Amino acid sequence: MSAHSRPRGLVPHLPFAWPALMLGCFFLVPFAIMVVVSFFHRPESGVGTYEVGFEFTHYLRFFSPLFARHILITIEFAAVAALLSVLVGFPFTYFLSRFRRRPQVLALVFILCVLSLSEVIVAYSWSVLLSRSAGISNFFVWLGLLAKPASWTPGYGAVLFGLTYFNLPFAVLIMYPQCTRLDTEITEAARTLGASPLRTFFTVVVPMLWPTIMTAAIVLFVFTMGAFVTPQWLGRPQHWMFAILISDQALTRGNLPFASALSMFFMAITLALVALTVRLGRRKIER
Amino acid sequence: MIPRVARNVFCWLVVLSLSLPLFIVAGVSLNQKKLMFFPPRGLSMRWYEEIFTKSAWLDSLLASLGIAALAGVLALSIALPAAYFLWRYRVFYAKLLFSIGLMPFALPPVITALGMLMLWVPLGLAASVHGLALAHGIFLVTLPLVMISLGLESIDREIVEAAETMGASPSRTFSTVILPMVVPYMFAGYAFVFVISMNEFIISFFIGQFSLATLPVKIFSQLRSGYTPTIASVSVLFILLAVVVFSLVARFGDLPRLLGAWTPKER
Numbered sequence: 001m002s003a004h005s006r007p008r009g010l011v012p013h014l015p016f017a018w019p020a021l022m023l024g025c026f027f028l029v030p031f032a033i034m035v036v037v038s039f040f041h042r043p044e045s046g047v048g049t050y051e052v053g054f055e056f057t058h059y060l061r062f063f064s065p066l067f068a069r070h071i072l073i074t075i076e077f078a079a080v081a082a083l084l085s086v087l088v089g090f091p092f093t094y095f096l097s098r099f100r101r102r103p104q105v106l107a108l109v110f111i112l113c114v115l116s117l118s119e120v121i122v123a124y125s126w127s128v129l130l131s132r133s134a135g136i137s138n139f140f141v142w143l144g145l146l147a148k149p150a151s152w153t154p155g156y157g158a159v160l161f162g163l164t165y166f167n168l169p170f171a172v173l174i175m176y177p178q179c180t181r182l183d184t185e186i187t188e189a190a191r192t193l194g195a196s197p198l199r200t201f202f203t204v205v206v207p208m209l210w211p212t213i214m215t216a217a218i219v220l221f222v223f224t225m226g227a228f229v230t231p232q233w234l235g236r237p238q239h240w241m242f243a244i245l246i247s248d249q250a251l252t253r254g255n256l257p258f259a260s261a262l263s264m265f266f267m268a269i270t271l272a273l274v275a276l277t278v279r280l281g282r283r284k285i286e287r
Numbered sequence: 288m289i290p291r292v293a294r295n296v297f298c299w300l301v302v303l304s305l306s307l308p309l310f311i312v313a314g315v316s317l318n319q320k321k322l323m324f325f326p327p328r329g330l331s332m333r334w335y336e337e338i339f340t341k342s343a344w345l346d347s348l349l350a351s352l353g354i355a356a357l358a359g360v361l362a363l364s365i366a367l368p369a370a371y372f373l374w375r376y377r378v379f380y381a382k383l384l385f386s387i388g389l390m391p392f393a394l395p396p397v398i399t400a401l402g403m404l405m406l407w408v409p410l411g412l413a414a415s416v417h418g419l420a421l422a423h424g425i426f427l428v429t430l431p432l433v434m435i436s437l438g439l440e441s442i443d444r445e446i447v448e449a450a451e452t453m454g455a456s457p458s459r460t461f462s463t464v465i466l467p468m469v470v471p472y473m474f475a476g477y478a479f480v481f482v483i484s485m486n487e488f489i490i491s492f493f494i495g496q497f498s499l500a501t502l503p504v505k506i507f508s509q510l511r512s513g514y515t516p517t518i519a520s521v522s523v524l525f526i527l528l529a530v531v532v533f534s535l536v537a538r539f540g541d542l543p544r545l546l547g548a549w550t551p552k553e554r
Contacts, residue, residue: 007376012457015368015375016384022365023387026425030402037405092301095294097548105537107302108546113529114305118486118503121522124510125308128519134315134325136307168305177547197290226395228489229507243397243489250401251493260405263398270394 038260050257058261067245074225074241081163082220088164089171090213094205096172097179108176115169119229126162127153127233158234163227167220174219178212214280222273225266242266309526316519323514334520344517347505354420354491354501355484359477361424366431366476371465374439385432392429399426400493407494414499422494423484430483431476434545438472439465441544471540478532486525 007013041053061067096107128134130153140146152158182205190200206213228243246266250259311325319329338344369388373381391399403422404413412418442465450460491501500508502525506518536542 005376006378007372012376015372016381019365019369019372019388020384022361022425023384023428026403026406026421027387027391027399030399030406033405034398034402088301092298095298101543105542107298108542109530109533109537110302110305112533113526114309116482116486116529116533117522117525118488118506120488120503120506121312121486121525122308124506124518124522125312128315128323128325129308129311131323134311134323136311138325165305165308168301173546177549180543180548222393222395226397226489228397233510243395246397246401247489247493250404251496256405259401263401266395267398270398 034260034263037257038264040257042255042257049254058258059265061258061261062265069238070240070242070245073239077159077163077227077231077239077241078221078224081160081167081224082217084160084164085167085171085220086213086217089168089216090175090206090209091201093172093175093179094182094201094209097176097182098184111169111172115173119166119227122166123162123229123233126158126165126230130158130161130234153234154236154239156235156239159231159239162230162234163224166227166230167224170223171216171220174216175209175212178209182208211280218273218276218280222270225270312519312522313526316516316523318516321515323516323519334516335524337517338521338524341517344502344505344521347500347502350416350419350499351485351501351503353416354423355481357417357420358423358427358484359480361420362428362431362480363473363477365424365428366435367469367473370432370435370439371461374436385436388428388432390429391426396426396489397493400490403490404493413494414496416499419491419494419499419501422490423480423487426487426490427480427483430479431473434472434476434479435469437545437547438469442468472545475536475540475545478536482529482532485528 007016037050038058039054039056040050041055041057042050096104099107129136130151132149132151135149135152137146137149137152141149186208187200187204190204191197195203225241226243227241228247231239231241232244242262246259246262249255249262314325314327315323316334317327317330317332318324318334319327319331322328338348366388369381369384373385403425407413407418407422410418412421447460447464450464451457455463485501486503487501488503488507491504492507495501495504502521506521509515509518533542536545
């Protein structure tokens with residue numbers, strides 16, 4: 001068998017057929033429907049219905065201060081949360097990749113457990129942690145730092161903490177492969193030449209893994225853009241992010257054409273950022 | 288050496304702050320009365336019993352388990368042939384198929400959820416276990432696809448060539464040489480899909496639409512209508528599920544390798 005032989009005839013194509021059929025029908029077709037419906041007409045009194053048409057009404061609705069505000073807060077939350085999770089996540093991942101095998105596996109199991117937790121559960125745990133009756137403020141009262149227990153949710157800070165917490169395990173797993181590939185000989189060489197560990201970290205490790213850090217930041221930014229439960233529970237209505245608007249239009253108001261148009265816009269931003277990630281990845285290979 | 292201490296302190300701080308909310312939820316789940324206190328006032332396991340005795344919670348649990356189990360099978364059935372086809376023949380449409388398989392993870396899930404909703408409703412698939420399993424199987428296909436590809440890449444192509452020189456047909460080579468070497472990666476992929484399907488919220492929320500509530504959707508709607516400590520005990524159940532499944536994956540598989548680690552030499 002040569003590695004690059006071409007499939008000839010029908011039989012070798014059989015393994016291609018089922019995945020192509022499934023992904024085509026149930027992943028690509030829904031997108032096609034969404035593109036088409038975003039131009040459809042929405043009758044005055046129809047919840048969850050649409051009429052065939054071709055209009056830009058839904059796209060023109062973006063130009064309102066309300067949507068502009070929600071887009072800005074979405075981008076703001078996504079950017080700050082991505083930055084925070086990379087700031088904490090990168091040193092952690094780097095150290096983790098230098099652990100011996102056993103503690104490394106244990107740490108990875110722990111990270112995977114936190115990662116797999118439903119956004120519902122994460123948002124709920126944070127609302128408990130920041131609540132007055134069961135929250136961390138009681139601990140601060142006990143320490144004498146606060147006079148009486150306080151409720152810190154809902155609020156801007158609560159959303160930000162929740163999002164960062166939700167992102168952190170993803171940050172670790174995105175950066176982990178490249179961190180393990182960094183040869184220990186390089187850092188050892190820096191140390192032998194007299195650089196302090198801190199200096200080695202900032203002048204050798206960070207620059208070498210800079211493309212990875214950037215990639216992680218962009219992936220997390222895109223990822224956080226889609227946050228749904230966290231801003232809804234830990235924030236006030238002015239903190240509602242874009243996914244909530246889409247769900248509100250689609251499920252609560254039954255305006256599927258407008259929800260589709262919002263999704264198209266949202267996807268355009270996302271794809272632009274993914275393209276940027278790919279370009280960064282390519283530069284990394286060239287180095 | 289001081290930096291080493293600083294490094295360990297930092298790592299422990301991260302682990303501690305990641306586990307803090309989980310500890311508090313575990314504590315809250317033990318409260319005797321229907322109130323949210325930490326430390327818990329009076330110890331009781333009644334909120335754990337309630338998951339299995341109250342039909343609303345039990346129905347959600349069973350639906351979630353069924354969806355997760357089926358979604359894993361479907362995701363594997365798509366990922367294995369797709370990954371094999373790309374590995375065997377590096378043709379452009381195999382690469383295209385692979386990239387489509389990666390897409391669900393590169394887009395905000397709410398978009399996938401909305402698109403699926405608009406197809407699932409006319410097909411009569413919404414609010415059914417098989418409909419949701421289909422949605423999760425497609426949405427989570429990325430995980431086994433990437434893992435099985437990692438497994439295939441670790442196969443020495445000379446072994447495959449040897450089998451074919453000895454006269455094995457492609458299907459025989461696949462079932463006796465390739466498949467046994469990829470099986471651990473398939474198990475891992477299944478485990479990941481299972482756990483993440485159990486936890487997935489937004490697609491379940493769109494497609495289930497409250498008439499079929501998976502556990503996360505049930506928690507969500509319950510929190511809207513009023514607090515009950517069962518929310519906390521269900522959360523603990525999820526944490527335990529993840530601990531058990533991922534420990535098993537780590538025990539029987541090479542977890543660092545599954546997650547993309549590549550070490551030239553043993554440390």
